Amino acid sequence: NAGVTQTPKFRILKIGQSMTxxxxxxxxxxxxYWYRQDPGMGLKLIYYSVGAGITDKGEVPxxxxxxxxxxxxxxxxxxLAAPSQTSVYFCASRSKDRVQNIQYFGAGTxxxxx
Amino acid sequence: GQNIDQPxxxxxxxxxxxxxxxxxxxSGFNGLFWYQQHAGEAPTFLSYNVxxxxxxxxxxxxxxxxxxxxxxxxxxxxxxxxxxSYLCAVRGSNYQLIWGAGTKLIIKP
Numbered sequence: 222n223a224g225v226t227q228t229p230k231f232r233i234l235k236i237g238q239s240m241t242x243x244x245x246x247x248x249x250x251x252x253x254y255w256y257r258q259d260p261g262m263g264l265k266l267i268y269y270s271v272g273a274g275i276t277d278k279g280e281v282p283x284x285x286x287x288x289x290x291x292x293x294x295x296x297x298x299x300x301l302a303a304p305s306q307t308s309v310y311f312c313a314s315r316s317k318d319r320v321q322n323i324q325y326f327g328a329g330t331x332x333x334x335x
Numbered sequence: 336g337q338n339i340d341q342p343x344x345x346x347x348x349x350x351x352x353x354x355x356x357x358x359x360x361x362s363g364f365n366g367l368f369w370y371q372q373h374a375g376e377a378p379t380f381l382s383y384n385v386x387x388x389x390x391x392x393x394x395x396x397x398x399x400x401x402x403x404x405x406x407x408x409x410x411x412x413x414x415x416x417x418x419x420s421y422l423c424a425v426r427g428s429n430y431q432l433i434w435g436a437g438t439k440l441i442i443k444p
Contacts, residue, residue, distance in 0.1 A: 264434040311378070322383075326377035326379070
């Protein structure tokens, strides 16, 4: 069972370039999330989705965009990359069960903007 | 504001017991999670508390006091593979997780 898969694992971007971080899950989860993790800081929510066609902003959405055309896929788009976007990005998913609400994480994408 | 506090780093000896504390101030409370994160890897789920008291899972236990805004993760019979960061997260009133910065646990032989 693959779970949550993220690609690429590593990427170096130049300032002003764009890229898409891919995330796919095979658990038929309704909810999907994008977080960034910076040294010494807690995970910060960028965007989330409660189902195909529905997305919403999290705590730090500026400079990012998302789409959710299928249940499985939740790509994160960076337009005009800036050094402040250097971070580790994690995608996560969970079922719509509100009782326990465990989020399952992908392996992460390590992004450097130079 | 919303805040979750954990110690930045702790050191313990192989075979010993360690307690990692987490205090929180959030708008609403719908459960508290502990995750383990090895260096360079993804967070993985350890435990969940929504009611006061102790939840035990093998060598790991987690405790919650909602009135005190306090939780701890207790790790017994420490092994070298327990060297990792331990993340505390609270599910707030909007059902999103608010994350602490994590506690890096160093295990010495």
